[in-house]
Amino acid sequence: MERKKVAVLFGGCSTEYNISLQSAYSVITHLNAELYDTILVGITRQGNWLRYYGSPEKIPDNTWMDSGECISAVISPDRSIHGLLEFHDDKVITTRVDVAFPVLHGKNGEDGTLQGLLTMAGIPFVGCGTLSSAMCMDKDIAHKMAGLAGIKTPASIVLDQKAAEEELLPLTGELNCPLFVKPVNAGSSFGITKVMSKRELPDAVRTALDHDCRVIIEEAIEGFEVGCAVLGNESLTIGEVDEIELNQGFFDYTEKYTLKTSAIHMPARIDRDTAQRIKQTAVVIYKALHCSGCARVDMFLTPEQEIIFNEVNTIPGFTSHSRYPSMLKGIGLTFEQIVDRLIRLAMES
Numbered sequence: 001m002e003r004k005k006v007a008v009l010f011g012g013c014s015t016e017y018n019i020s021l022q023s024a025y026s027v028i029t030h031l032n033a034e035l036y037d038t039i040l041v042g043i044t045r046q047g048n049w050l051r052y053y054g055s056p057e058k059i060p061d062n063t064w065m066d067s068g069e070c071i072s073a074v075i076s077p078d079r080s081i082h083g084l085l086e087f088h089d090d091k092v093i094t095t096r097v098d099v100a101f102p103v104l105h106g107k108n109g110e111d112g113t114l115q116g117l118l119t120m121a122g123i124p125f126v127g128c129g130t131l132s133s134a135m136c137m138d139k140d141i142a143h144k145m146a147g148l149a150g151i152k153t154p155a156s157i158v159l160d161q162k163a164a165e166e167e168l169l170p171l172t173g174e175l176n177c178p179l180f181v182k183p184v185n186a187g188s189s190f191g192i193t194k195v196m197s198k199r200e201l202p203d204a205v206r207t208a209l210d211h212d213c214r215v216i217i218e219e220a221i222e223g224f225e226v227g228c229a230v231l232g233n234e235s236l237t238i239g240e241v242d243e244i245e246l247n248q249g250f251f252d253y254t255e256k257y258t259l260k261t262s263a264i265h266m267p268a269r270i271d272r273d274t275a276q277r278i279k280q281t282a283v284v285i286y287k288a289l290h291c292s293g294c295a296r297v298d299m300f301l302t303p304e305q306e307i308i309f310n311e312v313n314t315i316p317g318f319t320s321h322s323r324y325p326s327m328l329k330g331i332g333l334t335f336e337q338i339v340d341r342l343i344r345l346a347m348e349s
Ligand SMILES: Nc1ncnc2c1ncn2[C@@H]1O[C@H](COP(=O)(O)OP(=O)(O)O)[C@@H](O)[C@H]1O
Pocket: 154, 180, 182, 186, 187, 188, 189, 190, 192, 218, 219, 220, 221, 222, 225, 250, 251, 252, 298, 310, 311
């Protein structure tokens, strides 16, 4: 059987560029070479697209671009190309791609924009489609869709653009502190502030607005955050539930990538019934947001054992020690098997 050509897209015009490099390296090095022929496509932080011919080893330390092994290249929206246009000095070469694997986090990668391009191009791709990706990336829309499916979400309000400082108090009148102020579209905790008093709101809103033009202000949920890995299109594979133990503040960028004062427990330290309820809730949310392929569904478990939705990550961290693969490892899937399943799911949808 001929090997399928898999285009792995990495980097991205996003604040999460660096994290993508780590995730992509793991995906690339776990692709079964007997089944798949890997085509590497790097997108720089500035948004330049390059076909990368060098070694994957230069991806995680971000030296791939300096190697002189890159050629300007783009995915053509023209379906007859079904792949890449590469701009060599004297000619344009086309390379057919069977399936794309976007390992991009955050804006311009996880938010439906790239998925739209791949859909236009007629190229099957790993993960959620355009609408689902866009809905999951938008913390407000995601809450509303989950709410319609009967899932509890934190009480919140949304600000479009700047609100004058004197407007903030009446707008948040119904909400009780502490509050989380977040960009509606972002990830890795960029632009998020936990405020203990409403006096801190103007600064927090300004910080969030640096990342997006809309801000969501939501009540802090007591308890702890749990995650659930979901894999599949119609028939779903559900991983073990994990738990984030915080010892101070919240799961901010530093904690996410250093775990200095926090810890991830996989499986979560909860009873079986609660784990089962969390998995069922994750499936309802996955379906409500029209997810396909994969997603990590994050929720809070309150001291009263209530499950409250937080967010869905449609391209979750994919390093070999990341939460999504660890939760699936918990039910016996290896990283290689996960990558393989994802590619097969993309081609069947
Ligand atoms: N309503 C909330 N209640 C309690 N903690 C929250 C709330 N919203 C966010 N957090 C904390 O902030 C972290 C990042 O928020 P999240 O909405 O998951 O954004 P990101 O997409 O950046 O991961 C969460 O992991 C959690 O620790």
